Amino acid sequence: MTATYDTIAMRERLQALLEEHGVSMRVASIKGESTPGYLHSVIKGGAEPTVQKLAQICSANGFSLAYVLFGFEVSPETERLMALMEKEPQARDGILSLLDKK
Structure with missing residues (x-):
């Protein structure tokens, strides 16, 4: 069984967390050891993030990966x-x- 998630909702939750924490997409990407434009390409550009990179970014920025992916x-x-x-x-x-x- 493969877990699935709503990519539109995932992007919205991630954007909301960034706003709540006052962190830019660029800063959050860099803190997560990704390229500066990584989250911009995911949130605004519709790129599909890898779970590994998303987990790294969430961990570095204090976000719950489960919440970002599934909303809980x-x-x-x-x-x-x-x-x-x-x-x-x-x-x-x-x-x-x-x-x-x-």
Whole structure:
């Protein structure tokens, strides 16, 4: 299963975060070790960002990658659960089975 996201909404969320934090696209790109015009090409030019670069930019600027991509935050508990389930496929399948029954 491949996760998908709404690229238009992703660009809008990223633009809003930049404005909220008072950071320009150029500065955020540079902080994320990308070319100065990277975010401009993504937000205004419609370029498709790589998840790796987007993650690096989000991390460097204090933005949540999950929020930028999907519009919701991931709590530390959920992150821990996801990491544990990734390590133990049988446990993941059991948990999913339990949740699907509800």
